[in-house]
Amino acid sequence: MADTIRVTVWNEFVHEKKHEAVQKVYPNGIHNVIAESLQKQPGLEVRTATLDQPEHGLTDEVLQATDVMVWWGHMAHDQVSDAVAQKVQKRVLEGMGFIALHSGHYSKPFRLLMGTACTVNWREVAEREILWVCHPGHPIAEGIDPCLVLEHTEMYGEPFGIPVPDEQVFISSFAGGEVFRSGNVWHRGAGKVFYFRPGHETYPIFYNESVMRVIANGVRYVRPTHPPIKDAMPNRKMGWWEEQASR
Amino acid sequence: MADTIRVTVWNEFVHEKKHEAVQKVYPNGIHNVIAESLQKQPGLEVRTATLDQPEHGLTDEVLQATDVMVWWGHMAHDQVSDAVAQKVQKRVLEGMGFIALHSGHYSKPFRLLMGTACTVNWREVAEREILWVCHPGHPIAEGIDPCLVLEHTEMYGEPFGIPVPDEQVFISSFAGGEVFRSGNVWHRGAGKVFYFRPGHETYPIFYNESVMRVIANGVRYVRPTHPPIKDAMPNRKMGWWEEQASR
């Protein structure tokens, strides 16, 4: 595989245009702040796509040219077409990495990939979150040990409606007493999915260097290491091991 | 919870009406053969539902009154409405048990619950399958140890496009040399999903006592033990643990 990792940062890009408070923090949109940070990482080639573009910016060409997709959505999950959400799911099964950020827990592609409700409890009072590393040595936690502290953030609390993660990287506590599985990895088909909780539209979370370090670690961790694995349901009339054995 | 387990056996009931070969084996439909067998088990209350009924026989009333759904589909997966498939998924997340049989691997509800492609390789030459117990002592394998042999069956081969099962009960080999994860359990929300491979529309698999024993074991294993857990995304403005602690 090539050394360059092609990243597409997707943003619904809605509240940045509607709410002044969001505009102040992310005048050019959350996607551009994330993309600019990732672009500084060696070996990453980053583009962006948004809801209002044709096919939400996720044409077949873009999807095929994406190794890792980073997804932000919040108020407009329902405006993402089922067809596009299913194409994203399909690309993950082929091998594309997928990173859902914060409210992306309720996005269509993430929910399709989990098979569960993906619901959370929440509270918005700018409280402190501590993300604890549960799996020291995990590549996604590189540079973060033992924890990452965010002084002002929205709370998400358990129960988080997900299957038990295949790899548990972070668990958070909040000042109000709640907990949340905040850094989780699952294998889905030939691809990997990483959910990372931090992020918000009015708290400047994506300017935090440690948060962006984890996202960059995540991009490297979920990148595909193989050509796309195509979906198929072959009628294997004869054993192909016989062919293989006879080579 | 009540002691009676309310089972709904769902069948698309299509090839029994179209193909003479299928009619010979299952003149009243696969669902009725399965239902009659399960009805003989103590503590099970069994009904059936089919594709051609209004809402495919799966009205809200039926779904709410179902503890475990057994699903057969094969040629008509696409005729199941997305709305009904999503309701079945939602009921599983609330706690309903779900058993997908054979070609049900590619049914809409099963695929929604897995989040993956659920594809298989296949061959239809009436070959022998041996289902080996991988987890001795598992309640689903009760009475089957060490294996279950089917002399004439269709082959399904790996790769089976599923997440790694939470519990691996059976793995099959076929006379042609293939293998398949043929008895698998996953937790999804408050419900459990059991996939069981045996079954076919022209081989008389559902008249096999060992096959029906596993299905009955499965019904008992995936039954809910709690009232339905309703999906919610509460704004927890104040900590409810404070309320609780103060009781």
Add this chain to the structure above:
Amino acid sequence: MADTIRVTVWNEFVHEKKHEAVQKVYPNGIHNVIAESLQKQPGLEVRTATLDQPEHGLTDEVLQATDVMVWWGHMAHDQVSDAVAQKVQKRVLEGMGFIALHSGHYSKPFRLLMGTACTVNWREVAEREILWVCHPGHPIAEGIDPCLVLEHTEMYGEPFGIPVPDEQVFISSFAGGEVFRSGNVWHRGAGKVFYFRPGHETYPIFYNESVMRVIANGVRYVRPTHPPIKDAMPNRKMGWWEEQASR
């Protein structure tokens, strides 16, 4: 299987005899408080065993007559003989349920069953712990939803050196900000293991009704449903499926 679940509550029973502060809370030993509570549950038959008895009270007869073992150890893990620890592990693989309480995370049988370091971070300042239910509807959490609050307890913090649990029932937060996977289930052989964090020798945790409710739920959840599965490595000279098929 018989309806009665035979429980053995094991306690090293050391600090109760050495430290006045512990004697005040548990004058007859932690094991007796736990056993008396469990004895009130319908269908449980409870005995106790302690370190200072011959074979630590865990003779072959006692082990064979135990369906679920509840384990408390703290200061004397090293005094448990390797032979007894290995026998307990072996019984779990045969099907016996095993519940490790609190500092039992570092007991020999639990570490043998996990294969990992089982280390934690800790602090003893009588702070508040909230155990959140992550898996609503799980039988072990029955009656506890949405959380269990302990006002004064020792802290255990992540990283907890365990394999990712097969079932994640509780995660705790502490007043000091730490988190901990505090209610975890794993399958090991034909048996199930439940780790439950609450417990302490000077805080009166085992007099808390909710704590004891979870332990009783746990006993029922990890009970075997089958006769002991004996360890073996048979030379299967001929396929026994042939025998079976010919019956």
Add this chain to the structure above:
Amino acid sequence: MADTIRVTVWNEFVHEKKHEAVQKVYPNGIHNVIAESLQKQPGLEVRTATLDQPEHGLTDEVLQATDVMVWWGHMAHDQVSDAVAQKVQKRVLEGMGFIALHSGHYSKPFRLLMGTACTVNWREVAEREILWVCHPGHPIAEGIDPCLVLEHTEMYGEPFGIPVPDEQVFISSFAGGEVFRSGNVWHRGAGKVFYFRPGHETYPIFYNESVMRVIANGVRYVRPTHPPIKDAMPNRKMGWWEEQASR
């Protein structure tokens, strides 16, 4: 981390010295055949160690200088000292990769890491094994899709007494009809464990290029990507996140 992966191939090196049939196939020992093959791979630095050396060749210096250990044992598992086996386990928890080959399923380090019996069924009649790829795109299966065929080998059959693998790479069928989970990955602490079934002392399995390709893939997959994570149980009197937050 450095780019070079330091591999230690361990062999009990017993039957090569006792049995003429084994000598013919592996005159210098199985370890040297494996090591010579791996040595040809770019980026691997390979050494060997054997049972009869002081500390079985696994001194603290060797262990600290090993990124991935490949383990072969068969007749002399019991002659490995518990102290050395525990040191190997500890190094895996720190991050060292561990690959158990064939009869290494019953080696002390592998059993310590699994926590289970690790028993199998077996038969030795030189039958055909087909290892099917269950997880297309997995780095360990690179170059092998869809299967690897060994014409003459020993059979291992389920039930294999292991915890459900975190990643299921290969499942085998045998000419006699058995199945076996033959390529399995688990996370243990900061390290990864790969079990790979092929191998035998009189069948020339380790001269097979596809087998050696998988082992080389495995070495790269389980290599550590971080400095050793040291085992500890700190009394965290004050929250260190406070320190960190104040930096």
